[in-house]
Amino acid sequence: MTDRDDIRQKVSRYIESKRDEIVRTLSELVQIPSVTGGEAEAQKYMHRLYSALGLKVTSLEADYDKIRHHKAFVSSGFAYQGRPNIIGVMEGEPSARSLLLNGHIDVVSPEPVAQWEFSP
Secondary structure, three states: OOHHHHHHHHHHHHHHHOHHHHHHHHHHHHOOOOEOOOOHHHHHHHHHHHHHOOOEEEEEOOOHHHHOOOOOOOOOOOOOOOOOEEEEEOOOOOOOOOOOOOOOOOEOOOOOHHHOOOOO
């Protein structure tokens, strides 16, 4: 078995040991409406979660005037005020390699809700 295989097995065992907690956390999160433009409550949840995990948490709202000229900028049609990005950092050894996990919290509208068999 290689060191890489050993690490994979350790990570897999750890994730499996936290399965119930992971499922519970994700279940709570997806119950919070987070349609694009209305992500504030879901972002507050993430802020509380990151804080509870002991991460250094930063809340950052995008500045339209600073980002609109970037070559990758695409307008969503929604203002950025009240729509913070929540950043959680777990500091480690300065000489160690870093791992960055990135996601987004907004979802598309579930309309027409009346056609859902169960609430989205």
